[in-house]
Each structure stands twice: as C-alpha cells, then as structure tokens.
Amino acid sequence: MSLHKLSNPPNPWRSEHVEWLGEPPEAKLDVYVERSKSILSENDSPDIGFRWSVNPYRGCFHACAYCYARPTHQYLDFGAGTDFERKLVVKINAPELLRAAFRKPSWRGETAVFSGVTDCYQPLEASYGLTRSCLEVCAEFRNPVSLITKGALVRRDLDVLSRLHAEASAHVCVSLAFADAELSRALEPNTPAPRARLEALRALSAAGIPTGVAVAPVIPGVNDAQVAEVLGLAREAGATTAFMTLLRLPAEVEPVFFERLERALPGRVKKVEHALREMRGGELYRGGFHERMKGRGARWEAIARLFELSCRRLGMNARLERDFGNEASARRSTFRRPGQTPSLFE
DSSP, rough: OOEEOSSSOOOTTTSSTTHHOOOOOOOOEEEEEEOOOOOEEOOOTTTSSSSEEEEEEETTOOTTTTOOTGGGGGGGOOSSHHHHHHHHETTTTTHHHHHHHHHHHHOOOOOOOEEEEESTSSSTHHHOOHHHHHHHHHHHHHHOOOEESGGGGGGGGGHHHHHHHSSOOEEEEEEEEOOOHHHHHHHTTSOOOOOHHHHHHHHHTTTTEEEEEEEEOOOTTGGGHHHHHHHHHHHHHTTOEEEEEEEEOTTTTTHHHHHHHHHOOOOGHHHHHHHHHHHHHTTTTOOOOTTOOOOOOOOHHHHHHHHHHHHHHOOSSOOOOTTHHHHHHHHHOOOTTTTOOOOOOO
C-alpha cells in the first residue's frame, strides 16, 4: 500500500451540493490518495448480517466522537483521534477494482454493503464521486446494494439508486442517533443536521427506494430518551425498517469519546459511565460477538422495550433484515455481467 499526500486537496464544501452539507467547519484537512489492491472487504463476524462491504474512503470527516472504526486508522500509522477525521485516504481506483471483482467467475452477485467502516457519503464524496461511480458499477452488473450513511449527499444519487432498485435491489439506511440538533452537533460535529438527514430520507422514500433508520449508537444518559422520537421522525419521512445499537467503546475509542463528552457535556460524563457499566456487567465495553452492540439488565431491557413498542405502533419492522437482502437475492439472482446471456436455469 502506498499513500500519496495531495498538496492542494479538493475543497469538499465547494460543490453544487454544499446546501446539503451545512456550513464548513474550521479544520485543517490532509487528503491522501491510494491505489488499493482490493475494494471488497469480506466479513465473517457472526453478529453482522452481511458478508461483503465497499469502503471508498479511510477515516471520516464527520468526526463522530463515538465512532467504533477509529482504531482502524492506526493500521496506517495514523492516530485514532483527530488523525481519523483530518487525515483522510481516498481509494482513487475503487470503481475499477469493483468492476474487476464483479468480472471474476467467483463473484455470485451477493449484496454489496456501503459502507461497513467509514461513511461513504462524507463530504469528500462531493468532490471525488467514488461512491456514485461504484454504485454505477453495481447498476451496470445489476448487483444488489445496501447502504448506511449519515450523509445527506446520498440524495444526489437518487437516479442510480432508483435504477438499482428497479433492476436489482437497493436499500438505504440513514443513521440518526439524535432528534436534537444541539446534541448532534456536540458529539458528531461535522455531520449534516438531523433535519437534513430526514429530508434525504424523505426524498429517497418518495422515490420508491426502501429505507430504514439506524438509531445508533444509543448513549445512555444522553439520547436514550430520544429513541421513540427518532423513530417517529424517521417513519414520518418514509422509513419502514429500523435497528438500534448500544454505544461501543473498543480500544482507543473510549478515551476519545469521554474526552469529547467531557468537553461538550461535562455534566453527563459520570451518568453515562455509570449507565454503561450497569448495562455491561460492571464494564464499559464487552467486545464479544452478540454482546458488543447491545446491553443487558433492567435499563437496557427498558430501552429495547421502548424501541420495540415504538416500531410496532409506527408499523415499522423492528428487525432489520439481517441479511441486507441476501435472502431475496438467493431466490432470484439479478446479477448479470454485461454481455452475458442468461441461463435457462437462472
């Protein structure tokens, strides 16, 4: 792997989509370009409901204090704190790698999930368009897609997502942890405001694209009281599926999160720490499969019950389809290599 630093990186705020990204923050940005060797990442975690993911970017300008992906930046000899959100890597050859992967006989047209690590619609996407180009490759091959993002920029790609939904399958999940804009700005400072994300969700739903909401992460003592409100706002915007996860604090995420929580909401630090320990048997985090994204005990059960009752009341599917559409794909494969003549048995 070879990283090349750009002396004058593109300004993600100077584009036709700036109205969806919000006001530019005051932050120095270092952008590196990389010609990757592969773009499809295979997942074998038993508590993650997809096998393949596509991540066009490393690091994330959204700067969410709680982001579980922060430790991955250390593989590049960068830090998990400010480096994660200021030293960003662009996989400049992502679309050509994806096309090459789809041309291999071993590829069976399984759902490709954007993004399993960092947000595929972070601000740099407005300049580079790598996510859009990768989606166009998926449409070319009629390969099913599922997408999760905080980026309101997703609405730019309504055309290609609509084509994917018509010819293969497409599902978009908008991540919305807070109904309150001030709390959002405090802990996820460079994300679009909740209202902008809901507008994007509404536009996608109105276009007929299946949509959902991720109430993630739930931070006890901060946003657990907003779960029902977030679900209601998302349902009003057209979301039909939902899931939630408890705050994850692996490795270096813990000190980053509490440092920023102390700075933004100093009166809540002890409350959050106490609640997390209550939900995790005295620990702040348990990283085992099937326990890292949820809690236990009376307090977590109350939150989970509120989530389930709210989904039922709103007519939402509280269980996000854990296979992100793979079951439907297995029943009727839509995948085609350009120029391929379908078999009589397909």
